[in-house]
Amino acid sequence: MTNSNSNSGSISNSSILAIAIRAGIAFIVLCGIIYPLVSTGLAQLIFPHQANGSMIKDASGRIIGSSLIGQSFTDPAYFQGRVSSIDYKAEASGSNNYAPSNPDMLKRTQDSITAWQAANPDVPISKLPIALITNSGSGLDPHITPASAEVQIPRISKLTGLPADTLKQLVEKHTDGRDLGLFGDPRVNVLELNIELSQLRK
Amino acid sequence: MDILQMIIVIGVLVLLVKPLGTYVYHVYSDEPNRTDRIFGGTERFIYRIIGLKSRDGMTWKKYALSFLLTNIALVAISYLLLRLQGALPGNPNKIGAMEETLSFNTVISFITNTNLQHYSGETGLSYFSQMAVIMMMMFTSAATGFSVAIAFIRGITSRGSTIGNFFSDFVKSHTRIFLPLALLITLVLVGLHVPQTLQPTVTATTLEGATQSIAIGPVASLESIKHLGTNGGGFFGVNSAHPFENPNPLTNVIEILSMWALPASLPYVYGRFAGNRKQGWVVFSAMMTLFLVFLATVYTAEVNGNPVLNNLGVDASQGSMEGKEVRFGMAQSALFTAVTTAATTGTVNNMHDTLTPLGGMVPLAEMMLNVVFGGKGVGLVNMLMYAILGVFIAGLMVGRTPEFLGRKIEPREMKLIAIAILVHPFIILAPTAIAFLTDLGQGAITNPGFHGISQVLYEYTSSAANNGSGFEGLADNTPFWNITTGLVMLFGRYISMIAMLAVAGSLVRKQPVPETMGTFRTDNVLFAGILVGTVVIVGALTFLPAVVLGPIAEHLTIR
Incomplete structure (x- = not known):
């Protein structure tokens, strides 16, 4: 970690905003779409009876x-x-x-x-x-x-x-x-x- | 047998603290280590996608701005997704758009890690919303809380440097902690019969020839992150009491440990950062002491049962079974209740509204204190805030300038801490009073007598502590409740987070004071006692009158 606390302008507010928006979209895709779909795929493959509600x-x-x-x-x-x-x-x-x-x-x-x-x-x-x-x-x-x-x-x-x-x-x-x-x-x-x-x- | 199974779960937790804490320390210490080789590639890819060029440390103001803007971006997109869910794909059960104030309440609820639910998942959300909004926010809100806690720890322990880079902390929280653990626990839960499917509701023809529609869905993937991230919002309305969310005692134990292990290991992480592991264990033992008192109270109250029903002449030896599931019984229900409100998860495996009055007082009190382990990061930060307050009070008693970890505690820090400590009771008690004064609030109360007070008090306490469990009898899906609890959740999360980052930013710049004979030590049993005392005194002074009007009065009427 570099010492930059004296230099508060190391990253500008507008670039923080840009990163925040891109991060928002990226994590919706990663955690909200890829993660549950991968989970579902693996679950259906390994434990089909349990994954479908133990009918x-x-x-x-x-x-x-x-x-x-x-x-x-x-x-x-x-x-x-x-x-x-x-x-x-x-x-x-x-x-x-x-x-x-x-x-x-x-x-x-x-x-x-x-x-x-x-x-x-x-x-x-x-x-x-x-x-x-x-x-x-x-x-x-x-x-x-x-x-x-x-x-x-x-x-x-x-x-x-x-x-x-x-x-x-x-x-x-x-x-x-x-x-x-x-x-x-x-x-x-x-x-x-x-x-x-x-x-x-x- | 009941006592033994609770002791074993607590024992497993204690054994997990050191290995898990060591791992978490290495994730955030920003020193090169072996895990870089496994996760480094993915992380560099994510940094490129989000356009993060420099991972230099930030001032506390930049750090706060970064986490706020990221949270705002997530809230804005999620609100749109909920309003449009009827027209989006991944909706096999044809569920329509969510109403405005309910959507507002829901997105605030999940981004603040509260997971208060004024909707019922089976009928209120499409599968796509369950995944892209609910599961996603369960990750991102937990990662936000964890990152801020780490930044705070850096602030009070490191010397002359910054409090870290939010985006780097945020990404690493996902790639190295939450995503791998969530995937692993999802698969374990599915193996133990938790469903994970995109098929719509199943129709069965029962043994007696009737039709039973069984709601199902991608439950396990939500269940794992719900607990790991101390989120607590259930896939189904009744949360972890639902047999699909929590089918057996073994899944119950896994869910308890999932929500408890990370918050419990954070004090150890703090000890590692402070370069003095005893500091961490002192905080841990203060939390565990409070926890054991609460657990013993709720367990005893539930085993003794509800006097009203015990007097009916039936075999009531099992305890209070109203609102509980047979597979969990008293021990697994009481333990779950004590942990979910300690770790401010808010998931429930029995209905807290139906707990005996003294049993129901335990979750209420744990959320009022909000320091017994606590949610993702927040509990530790709150506990350290009380530690600084404890040092301050002890310093005043002996007439010395208070110091914490070699730094002078001065008026600026104490003002910020006073704000953070006072906001919590204010945003609980003021809205509770408003709700009682208006018809809009009173109309939601469904139980007569003193219990009605507990219902309202519980709702706002749960919102302010970002817990999210409810005395679910409250008819709370109205604009009044959606908006007021939404605001309480917002203030409850962000005011104290920003205040504590400001404290960290102020402490990190201070010149260390050399330790002398007269230095008040914060790594011994005496200090653990002072810490517990400070928490209990502040908590009792602020909340005792409200607690007396609710659960204690109810207890006296049915005794």
Whole structure:
């Protein structure tokens, strides 16, 4: 670095402006066009399944959904996911951002508990996990906690006629542990679980 | 298990500081080194394209003018691109032009490294805008912040020379740091299931036979620079809570480290420039001390859950799950929240509006202090500003002329620092008051009671700290919010940057004072304590009343 602080005219203001404009255009091309296109090309080449959204297809090749995105299940004979204020509509995302003190949230949660009691008379609400009656952050949470799956087994067993033990094994099979045995929480992918459940029901 | 996984992530961060800091030091030390051979050719090509003939050092005024004009050029072009996006290519989902005040807010938001989003990416931006405006500004704003921080470090550490050449710093930030790291992390994220495609929205037929439209796009390439550049604007509306942006705990850890490692290594870079690594570690430990207190607070508050729901008789042992994702649970959510507002990234993996009152106070307080690691460069500069203030106060107590790194701190510097410190609370509290006094502001509040105060306070704090996370319940896409937060973001970024460059320009010309027995040392535990104390006292004096009215009052009502 040369010492030029005594000479403030080393670069003129108008040439700074010219460089600034040229740099603006150059970096839009480099960071805004070349970088994402190169990324896309490499991603599609090396990891095509992941790069296209980890879609799950049926035997005929039709897309059922993404293993990363939750779905809405209205049939009580399926495992239910978490509360979603957007009803798992994945063209957008969001939750209604209720504050902890918001009376509307309290009402929604009380309604969920009432609905749960009606649909699951065999399970006391003291066993109902909080995760099942709260809205996920994205509204698209594909997972429930292992406990949230377990408490649904008596209901599903009654409705489908499948033995509780079979369902229990199914849930265990679809329970993912912590990543690297360390990070995050254990979880059950609802869509993958229900796909296998639907095959057992046939 | 929760505590262990947080400790391991923090441990990995601490291990990254030295190697990464050493690398960053070599990038900007302007001494020949091995990396020149890899990047030199590309850089000379870029210098030729932008017409940069001389890479001589600049005065602080030329440096400030250069970064301002470059930012203005980027803003002008980007504004046009957003207004015209409906007619431009790369728009498979047929999204129309963005409205004027929203475009104004968006370009300011991204050039200031804030990434406050009053639009939702799925429906508001074409793929071309996501790339050419959003991703591009994520690079350039981070590179600008980094360059200015390096210039400031040069100013307070080097003797009798200039503070560097902005354009050379700016180009090297891209070629040697952000572009290679972003490309690498993009590919790692794609391998871990983050999508990267130019295909339009996918239509699926669900298991129950319904139709589900799944928004997708070039997500991974945005995700990597969003965190590396401490930008934080999500591809999707819910940001890193969206399963495509952050599909599993492993990507969560990678995203945390991506946004945290560079700001955390900057104190080490500063120590290298100062020729005294202990100086850097003192600043680092002050930041880490504050961070650990905040992390412990938010984690405890969330694990204890929301008393209102805990009283319903369900199994609430997991903690407060409203607004959180199952795969992250308490530990990965709390850690992400503490890091994103410390590093002023503003990306969220859980909804901050739904945090328990004391949990939500943590991101608010971290942004109010704006020195706990901090965004690209800004956090370190702010922390050094408090260091100079700390030296000044300590000097007054013992009746000596304060010195910092062998330079006398005199009225000119203290005036500039006072401006920089006072601007931050002013541009938070004044607009918050205005918003409460007008119907335009009040109309956006969506939660009743004290939480409404927190929502508004959070919005302006996030803007002023150039963080960009939101208490997203706020209905903020109106001209009033677009314009006021736009201005707050502008002032929040540029006033303190220019003031600090002026301090650097003034210090760099001073005659060094020889160190004596009586010199107040700034590289020991005592000084780390003074630094933390200065930050906490100034922060508490300015913000405590506002915090009491918002989160603390809400906590007391639902306890």
